Amino acid sequence: xxxxxxxxxxxxxxxxxxxxxxxxxxxxxxxxxxxxxxxxxxxxxxxxxxxxxxxxxxxxxxxxxxxxxxxxxxxxxxxxxxxxxxxxxxxxxxxxxxxxxxxxxxxxxxxxxxxxxxxxxxxxxxxxxxxxxxxxxxxxxxxxxxxxxxxxxxxxxxxxxxxxxxxxxxxxxxxxxxxxxxxxxxxxxxxxxxxxxx
Amino acid sequence: xxxxxxxxxxxxxxxxxxxxxxxxxxxxxxxxxxxxxxxxxxxxxxxxxxxxxxxxxxxxxxxxxxxxxxxxxxxxxxxxxxxxxxxxxxxxxxxxxxxxxxxxxxxxxxxxxxxxxxxxxxxxxxxxxxxxxxxxxxxxxxxxxxxxxxxxxxxxxxxxxxxxxxxxxxxxxxxxxxxxxxxxxxxxxxxxxxxxxx
Numbered sequence: 001x002x003x004x005x006x007x008x009x010x011x012x013x014x015x016x017x018x019x020x021x022x023x024x025x026x027x028x029x030x031x032x033x034x035x036x037x038x039x040x041x042x043x044x045x046x047x048x049x050x051x052x053x054x055x056x057x058x059x060x061x062x063x064x065x066x067x068x069x070x071x072x073x074x075x076x077x078x079x080x081x082x083x084x085x086x087x088x089x090x091x092x093x094x095x096x097x098x099x100x101x102x103x104x105x106x107x108x109x110x111x112x113x114x115x116x117x118x119x120x121x122x123x124x125x126x127x128x129x130x131x132x133x134x135x136x137x138x139x140x141x142x143x144x145x146x147x148x149x150x151x152x153x154x155x156x157x158x159x160x161x162x163x164x165x166x167x168x169x170x171x172x173x174x175x176x177x178x179x180x181x182x183x184x185x186x187x188x189x190x191x192x193x194x195x196x197x198x
Numbered sequence: 199x200x201x202x203x204x205x206x207x208x209x210x211x212x213x214x215x216x217x218x219x220x221x222x223x224x225x226x227x228x229x230x231x232x233x234x235x236x237x238x239x240x241x242x243x244x245x246x247x248x249x250x251x252x253x254x255x256x257x258x259x260x261x262x263x264x265x266x267x268x269x270x271x272x273x274x275x276x277x278x279x280x281x282x283x284x285x286x287x288x289x290x291x292x293x294x295x296x297x298x299x300x301x302x303x304x305x306x307x308x309x310x311x312x313x314x315x316x317x318x319x320x321x322x323x324x325x326x327x328x329x330x331x332x333x334x335x336x337x338x339x340x341x342x343x344x345x346x347x348x349x350x351x352x353x354x355x356x357x358x359x360x361x362x363x364x365x366x367x368x369x370x371x372x373x374x375x376x377x378x379x380x381x382x383x384x385x386x387x388x389x390x391x392x393x394x395x396x
Binding site for chain 2: 005006007008010011014015017018019020021025027028029030031032033034037040041042043044045047048049050051052054055064065066067070071088089090093
């Protein structure tokens with residue numbers, strides 16, 4: 001691509017590597033940024049530099065934060081004794097948006113996977129077990145994705161924790177606002193098996 | 199949204215303002231950036247800061263560049279005497295990607311539009327006419343979008359330039375690889391009217 005200066009081309013190439021953006025949308029985004037210099041380009045430059053220097057993993061739970069211990073782990077108002085296990089930071093943020101869980105989290109950073117050579121040690125399962133012990137945990141909630149790898153990992157962790165504390169997992173069933181006609185057979189089967197008395 | 203530190207939330211909010219990104223894809227992009235710190239986050243921070251300080255409009259043609267005169271206007275190998283008029287910098291870059299035009303450009307930055315109060319003065323038409331005079335232009339190529347506003351603007355500029363130099367416009371017709379069945383009636387009509395002897 002020519003017609004633009006080297007620095008601008010470089011920025012377009014980097015933006016095109018973001019998920020959800022390709023070369024065409026990266027060009028559009030960069031032109032938009034340059035048009036909105038004061039309102040967007042300069043603030044974005046500052047924000048991204050700040051995150052580049054400050055963002056780090058919470059040493060306790062694996063959440064992304066700007067201090068050694070994340071806001072959730074540092075918050076005394078959150079219940080001790082309950083740990084919600086999620087696969088990724090994105091899942092942790094999704095749980096927080098629902099604004100219903102008031103305990104602590106543990107981010108696995110992936111799932112057990114023979115293909116990707118992800119075993120219990122790579123996932124930090126021993127560290128999780130130590131944490132469950134140290135924090136006098138009474139309940140571990142498994143909020144892993146309802147995929148094959150996610151459920152395999154959930155069963156492995158549940159086996160490891162058996163006898164140490166209560167282990168629960170998110171309910172499976174019909175999503176709120178979901179229409180039966182558009183649901184897959186697996187979800188309908190799970191929802192029927194887990195039916196409740198009204 | 200909670201669960202993330204203030205600086206990270208701020209970056210997500212800014213990213214969500216980019217065209218093609220919403221809150222969800224901005225979160226995904228920021229998490230991806232933080233995971234790829236050395237490979238993507240730090241280079242992007244540098245690139246965006248550089249563009250924020252250096253990007254500016256070419257005083258001659260309106261292209262975006264990092265110097266007073268853009269690479270195209272400064273390039274002695276490009277033909278003088280031919281000016282291609284485009285609506286936006288994105289259009290200029292699209293022309294350059296086709297790599298077939300070897301003259302100079304003029305970026306209008308919009309089209310005539312009564313609704314948006316864009317008249318000839320707001321579009322800088324007098325400056326364009328002066329440029330055509332000063333550069334001994336022999337041909338002006340109108341490469342405006344094939345929209346109502348684009349074509350209105352093209353006709354206005356053609357009228358203003360009448361007698362001063364040759365005025366041409368991009369051919370309209372069937373796009374390369376286009377299938378007649380998927381083309382609109384207007385394009386087929388234009389292609390038929392402009393049919394050529396083989």
